Every structure is written in structure tokens, then in C-alpha cells.
Amino acid sequence: MTKTTIAAAALSLAFATLPAAAADLAAGAAKAKEVCAACHGMDGNASQPEYPRLGGQHEDYLAKALRDYKSGARKNPVMAAFAKPLSKQDIENLAAHYARQARVVTAKY
Secondary structure (H helix, E strand, O other), rough: OOHHHHHHHHHHHHHHHOOOOOHHHHHHHHHHHEEEEEEHHHHHHHHHOOOOOOOOOOOHHHHHHHHHHOOOOOOHHHHHHHOOOOOOOHHHHHHHHHHHOOOOOOOOO
């Protein structure tokens, strides 16, 4: 293969891994307020220990978790009900919003 072919293949691969649409942080915050904040908090740092802390988690992890709840690949009836009506863009927006929040670390013991 020539250097040009290798460079073109590398560029194609790089662009193929980019998200289809950029996340809208304002829309993510609005959807978080509407759907998620009651349990997880607006900043993703739930005050109740039974709710996972989402703030500062990896964006790709949050998006995958929501997609898996939506599809049923990840089993939780409560989260499935909240994730089911989310669009692909909603999921990307929510993941981006919570990933950009400060992470609060606490010790259990």
C-alpha cells in the first residue's frame, strides 16, 4: 500500500468513530432536569446512596448504559422506563451533560 492509501484509510477510520451529531449541552441539561434530576440530581451527584452518581462519568459509558437500558440489554425496569422514550440525540446530550459535571467521591466507611 502506498502512503496515500494508508493515510486515507486512517482518516476514514478516524471520522467513522466520531459521533454522528455533536451533543447539545443545553438540551442535555434540560432533559436531565425533566427526566433524571429527581433521582440523580442536576449535577449527577445524587444525595441518596441508592441512586448512582453520574457526574464526571465517562461520556461513552453513560451513553452505552442508556442505550442498553433502552434496548433491554441492561436489565432494570425503572431505568428502562425512563430510557425507552429517549432519542439517540437525547442520549448523547444527557451523556455529554453528566460527563461534564464535577465528580463527587465519597467513602462508604
